[in-house]
Amino acid sequence: MITPAKKEIASSPKLIRRKSAIREWFDSVLFAVIAATLIRWFFFEAFVIPSSSMEHTLLVGDYLFVSKLHYGTRTPVTPLQMPLTHQKIWGSEIPSFFDWISLPQFRLPGFSEVKRGDVVVFNLPVEHPNLYKNYEAVLPNLKPYPIDLRTNYIKRCVAEAGDKFEIRNSQVYVNGVKSLNPPEMQNEYFMAVTTAINEANIFRKNGITEFSPYMETQNDTLADNDEAGYIVKTTAQTAAKLKAYDFVKHIEKTVMPKGLRESHLYPESDLFNWNKDNYGPVVIPKKGVTVKLTPENVAFYGEVIQNYERNYNVVLKEGKIFQQGKQLEGYTFKQDYYFMMGDNRHNSADSRYWGLVPKDHIVGKAVFVWMSIDPDPVGFMSKIRWNRLFSIIK
Incomplete structure (x- = not known):
């Protein structure tokens, strides 16, 4: 039997404690994060x-x-x-x-x-x-x-x-086929001029942000050129537009010749005379495909096999790859x-x-x-x- 006093207490609504403003702010921030x-x-x-x-x-x-x-x-x-x-x-x-x-x-x-x-x-x-x-x-x-x-x-x-990837004369080829270039792709051009120009006006108006006056010592591909001009990086469409200016004698893409080795190119090896405009050919590794570890393949794939494939005890030495002291003759990519x-x-x-x-x-x-x-x-x-x-x- 419940007494009236106890009944009153039992039927009273339960008090709900409201969150403080700081607690509500903290919960909102936590949820957002x-x-x-x-x-x-x-x-x-x-x-x-x-x-x-x-x-x-x-x-x-x-x-x-x-x-x-x-x-x-x-x-x-x-x-x-x-x-x-x-x-x-x-x-x-x-x-x-x-x-x-x-x-x-x-x-x-x-x-x-x-x-x-x-x-x-x-x-x-x-x-x-x-x-x-x-x-x-x-x-x-x-x-x-x-x-x-x-x-x-x-x-x-x-x-x-x-x-199978290759760059020939600055053009990318994949599996022997010329690749479609991106529509806004930029290259470096030499623009010969007859007179000094308003650089900020001409170049900015044509969307060119990278340009510099040409100096013979700054470009291997134009070392014998004594013309006054500019080195600019722009698209083929903009290069054609610049050519129409009356103060432009001619404009041409600068390309490093095949066989001229560029420093700091990957891989850093005497086996390859590659540069940014003439690179490869080389096959891009595919999971499950095995390659024979020739000196050239060791030079190109060695860092990959040693560092990106989660292999253990792999050592590159004298153009060869060793794992746990045993020379590898071939390798299957993971x-x-x-x-x-x-x-x-x-x-x-x-x-x-x-x-x-x-x-x-x-x-x-x-x-x-x-x-x-x-x-x-x-x-x-x-x-x-x-x-x-x-x-x-x-």
């Missing part, structure tokens, strides 16, 4: 273009979205990381991660493979602990990082796994690889200089530009490149 982290990891991530290696396809100051779903999202290798950071805490030199724990990497199913012509974001492979010091002449200030925290690069895939190049072909530190991109370094496919800010505008109203907003990347 978790949601943003999951979206960034699983669906897409925002990037900004910091350099001119992809001009004119992508410009310095372009903000773009990169789809993780196209090639499949990767699981984290370095789980002890501050959310929404990459290598360092924003605005500081403090690392944003601890490498105390390293997990095996897996890739979730995607709806596409990396294809020739795709504009791809990937982690720079040569930030491997065993390699980064070897490439400081090409890429200064390199530091070693775990796979998923290596610096994000963006280039165009010009050769897939299994392709994953696919890709050859990446910038669309600004004469000003891009790409696979020609640091080698192949393993599949486990692929981040995603660049899809579209959502914002574009000119770092050097003529006036305030031209700060935003309105014509590039929400443009599809081709």
